[in-house]
Amino acid sequence: MRKLTFGFIGIGLIGGSIAKAIRRVLPESTIIVYNRRESSRTLALNDGTANIATDKVDSTFSQCDYIFLCTPVEKNVEYLSILKKIINDNCIITDVGSVKTNIHQAVNAIGLEEHFIGGHPMAGSEKTGYENANDRLVENAYYPLTPTNKVEQKYVDELTKIVKMIGAIPIRISYEEHDKVVAAISHLPHLIAASLVNLVKHNDSKEEYMKTLAAGGFKDITRIASSSPEMWEQICMTNTKNISIMLDKYIHDLKDIKSSLDNKRGSDINALITESRDYRDNIEEHNNSIIPRSYRIYCNIIDESGAIATIATILATSGVSIKNIGIVHNREFEDGVLKISFYDQDSADRAVEMLERHKYDIVKRQ
Ligand SMILES: NC(=O)C1=CN([C@@H]2O[C@H](COP(=O)(O)OP(=O)(O)OC[C@H]3O[C@@H](n4cnc5c(N)ncnc54)[C@H](O)[C@@H]3O)[C@@H](O)[C@H]2O)C=CC1
Numbered sequence: 001m002r003k004l005t006f007g008f009i010g011i012g013l014i015g016g017s018i019a020k021a022i023r024r025v026l027p028e029s030t031i032i033v034y035n036r037r038e039s040s041r042t043l044a045l046n047d048g049t050a051n052i053a054t055d056k057v058d059s060t061f062s063q064c065d066y067i068f069l070c071t072p073v074e075k076n077v078e079y080l081s082i083l084k085k086i087i088n089d090n091c092i093i094t095d096v097g098s099v100k101t102n103i104h105q106a107v108n109a110i111g112l113e114e115h116f117i118g119g120h121p122m123a124g125s126e127k128t129g130y131e132n133a134n135d136r137l138v139e140n141a142y143y144p145l146t147p148t149n150k151v152e153q154k155y156v157d158e159l160t161k162i163v164k165m166i167g168a169i170p171i172r173i174s175y176e177e178h179d180k181v182v183a184a185i186s187h188l189p190h191l192i193a194a195s196l197v198n199l200v201k202h203n204d205s206k207e208e209y210m211k212t213l214a215a216g217g218f219k220d221i222t223r224i225a226s227s228s229p230e231m232w233e234q235i236c237m238t239n240t241k242n243i244s245i246m247l248d249k250y251i252h253d254l255k256d257i258k259s260s261l262d263n264k265r266g267s268d269i270n271a272l273i274t275e276s277r278d279y280r281d282n283i284e285e286h287n288n289s290i291i292p293r294s295y296r297i298y299c300n301i302i303d304e305s306g307a308i309a310t311i312a313t314i315l316a317t318s319g320v321s322i323k324n325i326g327i328v329h330n331r332e333f334e335d336g337v338l339k340i341s342f343y344d345q346d347s348a349d350r351a352v353e354m355l356e357r358h359k360y361d362i363v364k365r366q
């Protein structure tokens with residue numbers, strides 16, 4: 001890989017994570033960041049991610065081979081006209097926005113097609129900001145790329161290689177198709193999560209029993225209701241038509257469910273959950289066959305304070321780095337079990353060995 005200069009407009013959760021990942025895998029590269037908030041710029045300089053940080057998008061970015069637009073989707077579009085006056089002839093602008101049609105249309109309108117490859121890492125969380133960024137965030141995640149035939153293939157190949165180097169899985173798709181897909185699997189679910197939380201809020205009693213008793217299932221399905229309002233307003237205002245079409249279908253399905261309830265058709269409910277369970281169970285199997293397996297183990301623990309800390313300490317003292325750790329409650333593990341993810345198979349194997357040596361019960365799973 002040639003020595004590259006990368007620019008980042010916005011180093012929040014996603015921009016910050018990609019910049020950190022590039023610093024890790026291409027340590028010789030130059031990284032220039034612009035961010036509205038000064039504290040993130042300082043953090044990125046201090047932790048060695050950025051070589052240069054600017055408080056405006058200016059000619060410093062003319063050195064860039066790649067510029068990642070990583071602000072909310074309507075804002076990303078605003079930077080295109082500024083960048084058009086700055087970039088060099090060989091620069092590729094890419095973005096990480098959750099919606100692709102709006103930016104492709106803008107790119108088209110201002111004549112930047114040869115310089116643009118749309119992108120969208122399918123990883124992230126409800127958290128925001130550089131403080132939550134990490135260099136492994138996009139690892140094992142699909143990363144749709146939406147180049148048009150106006151951009152030279154050598155750039156598509158190189159960006160694809162960079163996406164692979166940071167551990168993500170590039171997948172080429174048209175921007176129109178992309179926006180239909182994400183309306184169904186990401187944008188509508190965020191609206192459903194938010195509306196479900198508000199439904200509970202608006203129907204809770206003054207004792208707040210609903211809020212108090214809300215259990216794992218409610219929390220699982222509504223985690224994303226804590227996402228950034230500004231980011232999601234912009235997503236919904238740009239992928240409006242696709243989301244609205246899916247929402248119509250969903251309202252239709254909800255009405256069917258209500259009719260099954262009102263008419264006491266238990267077999268309909270049974271069929272609903274049987275169908276969803278089969279499909280849902282298949283999502284992970286399907287992913288496992290394409291994405292490298294996530295290196296995880298499951299361990300039974302006694303439900304008492306300090307139990308997780310003890311395991312974390314055993315692994316830390318054995319030199320095993322934990323990627324993620326948390327209790328899962330689902331029908332597969334009736335009483336709850338600790339799920340621990342690692343960065344590689346060796347770490348997972350070593351963790352099993354160490355925990356079994358300490359008499360922990362590792363749950364065998366296909
Ligand atoms: N959060 C997620 O899980 C994912 C988000 N995305 C996309 O990534 C992009 C960035 O999102 P996050 O990093 O999650 O958000 P974030 O809130 O963590 O970061 C947003 C960045 O944009 C900057 N920003 C916000 N408003 C701005 C404005 N008006 N002018 C200039 N800069 C502004 C912020 O200073 C920050 O650097 C969005 O386009 C989003 O659609 C893509 C995949 C996943």
Ligand SMILES: O=C(O)C(=O)Cc1ccc(O)cc1
Binds near residue numbers: 097098125126224
């Ligand atoms: O937190 C989650 O599970 C998400 O769904 C994160 C996310 C948010 C926006 C995207 O465009 C892609 C992924």
